[in-house]
């Protein structure tokens with residue numbers, strides 16, 4: 146489990162992380178979402194032990210990661226700007242990873258060669274940006290880490306490779322219990338893969354939730370009320386309502402069963418629960434806050 150408690154980091158008087166607190170449960174895929182400059186990369190650099198906290202605690206499996214060489218061998222990061230030795234080809238970098246990470250599996254490396262289909266003798270600097278990212282995934286997954294930290298991981302990958310990479314990652318989560326923390330600007334991109342989401346803005350974690358919590362707490366219903374009933378009853382806990390013709394679309398802060406029961410006395414002609422997107426849930430969860438939530442996460 147990853148725990149970040151009241152983490153503060155300041156650069157020359159500028160506060161990049163401001164009392165940030167979050168928890169990434171074991172075996173989860175945690176999406177860290179926030180706009181440019183929110184502090185995502187800075188947080189990830191603390192988690193892989195590159196930065197030391199000014200204040201607060203950053204621990205993995207209850208041990209501080211800072212200057213903890215043994216723990217770092219179980220944590221692999223793919224940063225936004227993945228680094229390689231300038232003259233290295235893929236095989237050279239593989240040897241570097243194999244030396245760094247005791248969990249590195251040559252068998253996995255050979256298997257993944259078939260997925261990524263690249264000539265190991267190719268100089269990495271001659272590869273396209275997207276191909277370099279593929280190499281980063283190839284080597285990182287071969288290292289069989291317990292924790293995988295990904296900064297904007299699929300940027301630069303084509304749609305087919307994105308799907309491929311996500312399927313490999315989710316396979317590792319299911320089979321090996323790998324814990325994945327993934328940062329992104331875009332909640333939409335994380336919708337299908339994350340089971341936990343945290344929102345970071347101006348160095349603060351605005352909220353974090355598990356998907357199960359999110360899905361149980363809010364419901365979207367399409368409702369048609371009987372003739373003559375044009376106004377939605379005020380006693381329903383409605384966070385958002387729209388109407389097209391006779392069809393009301395209601396977002397209510399409860400679960401689908403309770404919502405249907407509460408609508409029953411009004412004898413609706415139709416009640417149909419439809420899925421809420423993660424974006425909708427976050428927008429309405431944060432709806433009362435005095436900032437442009439949509440600008441933060443969409």
Ligand SMILES: Nc1ncnc2c1ncn2[C@@H]1O[C@H](COP(=O)(O)OP(=O)(O)OP(=O)(O)O)[C@@H](O)[C@H]1O
Pocket residue numbers: 156157159160161179180181182183184185186187188330
């Ligand atoms: N080494 C540094 N020195 C000075 N300021 C820094 C440093 N690293 C980060 N910052 C500042 O901290 C803030 C957060 O930066 P960070 O790179 O963590 O944001 P981010 O959420 O990853 O952004 P992006 O989505 O654009 O990559 C920014 O204002 C950035 O300028």
